[in-house]
Amino acid sequence: MESRKIFVLPHKLLIALLLFTITLCLSLVIPKKLNLSQIIGINKPEIEIINSQADNQQRVAEFQIAMEASLNQQLKQKSLLSAAPKSFDGKIIYEIKPAGNKKIIALTFDDGPWKNSTRQTLDILKKNNIKATFFVVGQALKNNPQLGKQIITEGHAIANHTWHHWYHFMNPQAAAFEIDKTTELIYQVTGVKTNLFRPPGGHLSNGLVSHARNQKYATLMWSADSRDFQQPAPATLVNNVIKNAGPGGIILLHDGGGDRTRTIQALPQIIAKLKQQGYSFVTIPELLEMEAK
Numbered sequence: 257m258e259s260r261k262i263f264v265l266p267h268k269l270l271i272a273l274l275l276f277t278i279t280l281c282l283s284l285v286i287p288k289k290l291n292l293s294q295i296i297g298i299n300k301p302e303i304e305i306i307n308s309q310a311d312n313q314q315r316v317a318e319f320q321i322a323m324e325a326s327l328n329q330q331l332k333q334k335s336l337l338s339a340a341p342k343s344f345d346g347k348i349i350y351e352i353k354p355a356g357n358k359k360i361i362a363l364t365f366d367d368g369p370w371k372n373s374t375r376q377t378l379d380i381l382k383k384n385n386i387k388a389t390f391f392v393v394g395q396a397l398k399n400n401p402q403l404g405k406q407i408i409t410e411g412h413a414i415a416n417h418t419w420h421h422w423y424h425f426m427n428p429q430a431a432a433f434e435i436d437k438t439t440e441l442i443y444q445v446t447g448v449k450t451n452l453f454r455p456p457g458g459h460l461s462n463g464l465v466s467h468a469r470n471q472k473y474a475t476l477m478w479s480a481d482s483r484d485f486q487q488p489a490p491a492t493l494v495n496n497v498i499k500n501a502g503p504g505g506i507i508l509l510h511d512g513g514g515d516r517t518r519t520i521q522a523l524p525q526i527i528a529k530l531k532q533q534g535y536s537f538v539t540i541p542e543l544l545e546m547e548a549k
Contacts, residue, residue: 337412337413337448337539337541338408338413338414338448338449338450338452338541339449339450339451339541340451340452340474340541340544341541341544341545344474344544345451345473346469346470346472346473347474347475348460348465348469348475348477349474349475349476349506349544350477350478350479350506351479351505351506352504352543352546352547353503353504353547354503354504354546354547355546357503358503358504358546359503359533359534360503360504360535360536360537360538360543360546361501361502361503361504361505361506361530361536361537361538362388362389362505362506362507362537362539362540362542362543363381363386363388363507363509363526363537364388364389364390364391364454364476364478364506364507364508364509364540365377365388365389365390365391365509365510365511365512366391366417366509366510366511366512367391367393367396367417367421367510367511367512367513367514368393368400368511368512368513369392369396369397369400369403369404369407369512370400370403370511370512370513370516371400373511373512373516373517373519373520374390374400374403374511374512375403375406376520377516377519377520377523378403378406378407378410380520380523380524380527381410382410384524384527386527386537387412387537387539387542388412388413388539389412389415389452389540389541390407390412390413390414390511391415391416391454391476392407392415392416392417392438393417393418393419393420393421393438393512393513394418394419394434394437394438394441395419395420395421396512397438397441397442397445398441401445404442404445405445405446407446408446408447408448412539413450413539413540413541414448414450415450415453415454415476415540416438416439416450416452416453416454416473417438417453417454418435418455418456418464419433419434419435419437419438420434421456421513422456423456423459423462424462425462425463426463426464427463428463428466428467430463431463431464431466431467432467434464435453435464435467435468435471435473436471451472451473451474452474452476452540452541453465453468453473453474453475453476454475454476454477455468455475458477458478474544476506476540477506478506478507479500479502479505479506479507480497480500480501480502480505480506480507480508481496481500481508482496482497482507482508482509482519482522483496484509484510484516484518484519484522485510485514487514487515487518488518489518490518490522490525491522493518493519493526494522494525494529497509497522497526498526498529498530501530501533501535504543504547506540506543507526
């Protein structure tokens with residue numbers, strides 16, 4: 257027992273001496289105004305915490321700006337999806353004649369975007385992996401900008417269908433307002449510049465088409481009218497399309513401007529029947545590119 261006590265005592269003294277030496281060295285090196293808690297990171301000065309929060313907020317803001325810029329760039333790259341080839345500047349088109357009478361056809365939707373029917377239309381197209389062209393009304397796009405963005409982000413084409421969807425005769429100033437204001441809003445909402453135009457009701461002589469042609473828009477009509485504005489039974493609506501469908505054709509449907517329940521009901525059947533006949537679906541710009549080539 258005695259020999260064990262003699263061994264422990266010097267060991268304790270050695271530890272105490274070592275701690276004293278370390279303390280003395282720290283007191284000589286560390287400034288008097290800086291305490292140990294600050295050295296090891298406990299109770300950091302308040303100014304450091306504030307700066308850290310500010311840095312985090314700045315990083316978040318920079319990230320948001322970068323993401324928005326990236327999205328805008330993607331949308332601008334998709335502008336080509338909504339533009340006609342220059343060879344169609346000022347032209348009026350009802351259909352095209354594809355090489356080899358290839359079975360291609362374009363679905364087009366007028367008068368939207370509308371909250372429910374446009375979203376349902378997009379869902380059906382997505383399910384069938386089909387791209388279409390949407391001729392939007394300026395006022396409707398103003399009320400539903402997110403749907404306008406969705407049209408572009410899902411790979412569809414967007415086009416001009418005037419601001420008010422009026423049929424009456426317009427002087428040059430009124431016609432310019434109807435078309436130019438809508439094109440401007442399409443760009444503001446989606447980042448896309450379109451030169452595709454469709455006159456409401458297909459009217460060619462009320463001043464609108466004259467302005468569109470002067471501004472080098474391609475005026476798109478149609479070769480197969482579903483006549484869904486009359487709200488026929490879905491079976492009748494389907495038949496209206498199928499009996500007039502042909503290679504290079506343009507089908508007229510509506511996703512806005514009224515109750516489009518029957519159009520939504522008929523759309524899957526229209527797609528299925530055209531697929532059974534061997535048709536593939538393209539946007540208006542894609543269709544025109546095939547004619548141009």
